[in-house]
Amino acid sequence: MTIKITGSGSYIPDNTINNADFSEHHFLNEDGTPFKYPNDVIIHKFKGITGIEKRRYAEDQYTSSDLAFFAAEKAIANANIDPETIDYIIFAHNFGDVKKGALQSDMLPSLATRVKKKLQIKNPKCVAYDLLFGCPGWIEGVLQANAFIKSGMAKRCLVIGSETLSRVVDDHDRDSMIYSDGAGATIIEASDNETGLLAYETATYAIDEAGYLFFGKSYNTELDPDIRYIKMHGRKIYEFALINVPAAMKSCLDQSGIAITDVKKILIHQANEKMDEAIVDRFYKLYNQPTPENIMPMCIHELGNSSVATVPTLFDLLVHGKIENHEINKGDVVIFASVGAGMNINAFVYRY
Incomplete structure (x- = not known):
């Protein structure tokens, strides 16, 4: 099942x-x-x-x-x-x-x-x-x-x-x-x-990485320092993601028994276009494969980063034909992946 x-x-x-x-x-x-x-x-x-x-x-x-x-x-x-x-x-x-x-x-x-x-x-x-x-x-x-x-x-x-x-x-x-x-x-x-979730990977890195995303005071020193806002160490997150997200994607793909060449789409958290592209490129390099064209649909250009909402929103837009030049068909293998505060990463392989 x-x-x-x-x-x-x-x-x-x-x-x-x-x-x-x-x-x-x-x-x-x-x-x-x-x-x-x-x-x-x-x-x-x-x-x-x-x-x-x-x-x-x-x-x-x-x-x-x-x-x-x-x-x-x-x-x-x-x-x-x-x-x-x-x-x-x-x-x-x-x-x-x-x-x-x-x-x-x-x-x-x-x-x-x-x-x-x-x-x-x-x-x-x-x-x-x-x-x-x-x-x-x-x-x-x-x-x-x-x-x-x-x-x-x-x-x-x-x-x-x-x-x-x-x-x-x-x-x-x-x-x-x-x-x-x-x-x-x-x-x-x-x-x-044979459709559905085939394999997954999930992890929390907390010793050195827990504070990469945090609540902090405004950069305006004239404002109340006790009022907190979302803050991040962008470079550290970028480096962390490039190492750990491709590895998680590879781990669950290997568990699934699906060949890398059979993956049709990668739906990744819409955090940063350059970072997402680098993650996918690194993932294919782990298999000594070139990154296929049109493998990664994106909605960040128009919708920004809505955190937990990016992946399910991207999936919904894709299955309803609302992502230009992208489609998903019955039997297609899709990898879902994300990274964020915690620092947490996860991924799963899915046959549509």
């Missing part, structure tokens, strides 16, 4: 923020000193490295659990199931519900419970819980759904990744341009045929 994705949905906010919208921001170095380059140069370099031209921010009245609910509704409709038959709701996020302009995150009750309430699921045996695993959270949720279903604890799970990173960024940190908001959701069920 394997598990497969029987339905998917995503919510992409309408509020588009272009790179030019950052032209008036007062970007600072970590010590509070101004950059020596003007904003147009900063933005141009940012675009060249990350590939991001636009990103989406949630509408002011919505929080992460709202976006998750919208995506979950679509996934349930796409799977054509009765929501009362869902055994687990696994909600991956990092920062809870952060209202526009609020100083605190709200995670009581859990966001998964809030989605269950919004879906009006009455069945008390539908267990709802949150998963904090950094950007790889949705993939980890799929792996947990796999364990529940294979153990007999569940027959059907709803796995969600949702985030509103625009509510936790430091406007004076140029890294704030990376982050965005969105949600993706999937229905996971048992499969008795």
Whole structure:
């Protein structure tokens, strides 16, 4: 028995923020000193490295659990199931519900419970819980759904990744341009045929790497130092990812027994275009193979980095024919992979 994705949905906010919208921001170095380059140069370099031209921010009245609910509704409709038959709701996020302009995150009750309430699921045996695993959270949720279903604890799970990173960024940190908001959701069920999840790999590196992504004070020294924002050591993350993500991808592909030449698509966390390209190139070098053209669909250029939402959103767009020059067909082998705060990495091989 394997598990497969029987339905998917995503919510992409309408509020588009272009790179030019950052032209008036007062970007600072970590010590509070101004950059020596003007904003147009900063933005141009940012675009060249990350590939991001636009990103989406949630509408002011919505929080992460709202976006998750919208995506979950679509996934349930796409799977054509009765929501009362869902055994687990696994909600991956990092920062809870952060209202526009609020100083605190709200995670009581859990966001998964809030989605269950919004879906009006009455069945008390539908267990709802949150998963904090950094950007790889949705993939980890799929792996947990796999364990529940294979153990007999569940027959059907709803796995969600949702985030509103625009509510936790430091406007004076140029890294704030990376982050965005969105949600993706999937229905996971048992499969008795050869489709579905074939192998996986997951790991946490915490001795030297735990602090690569963290909550820190604003770069503006005039602001309250006790108000915290998402921060990262970008170069360390890049170097970590290039070593560990390709190795995780290779490990689960080898476990699956699938040949590297049979992989049709790689769906990787939309963190940074250059980093993602380097990860995939490194992965193929482990097999002494050239990187195939058109192997890696991307949505980061238009949607930015929405953390746990990037991979399920990318999958939903791909299966519904909304990624230009990319398609997925029955029987295609796909590798899903991610890296993020923790530092956590994971991957799984999937036959569509």
